[in-house]
Amino acid sequence: NAGVTQTPKFQVLKTGQSMTLQCAQDMNHEYMSWYRQDPGMGLRLIHYSVGAGITDQGEVPNGYNVSRSTTEDFPLRLLSAAPSQTSVYFCASSYFGLTYEQYFGPGTRLTVT
């Protein structure tokens, strides 16, 4: 199993540009989520999904859109990039079971100039 994969690893955008961060998992996990991590801070939840066709907002959803058309994929779209969105983005997945262990992808480092 590849686990959770994210592309790209690095990205530089200009203010106002849009882009999509890709996330895929091959573990048949129902739950997927996106976090951002800023220096000196913990991870903050952006959006999450409990299954295909179902998404909801997390703590910091503004400026981001998500969709979940398949169990495997959960892309994150930046509509109009702003410097405040410079961050490291992590995708995570888990199954609904006895533990809530989250499996994280390797991250995408995004810089908005």
Added chain:
Amino acid sequence: GQQVMQIPQYQHVQEGEDFTTYCNSSTTLSNIQWYKQRPGGHPVFLIQLVKSGEVKKQKRLTFQFGEAKKNSSLHITATQTTDVGTYFCAGPNEKLTFGTGTRLTIIP
């Protein structure tokens, strides 16, 4: 909203010394998880605690969940260079609120 604080923010220890990080939640947690993030890496799950007063051990790591289920701690005995990283508490369930993290550095 729910807030989870960790102290200290940074800890520098000599190799072989012990290390402890403390986690405090503004609300009662049904469960709490601990993650480790190596420099440049992604968070990796360590353990989940569920019961009030629970203590779990993983080799040199000891995890505790407070009686009121609002605080938790991670203690590492005799640190090694492989312990370097940032330790986060998080909870509850799958929609995680992460603590601010404690960055551990080891002086060889």
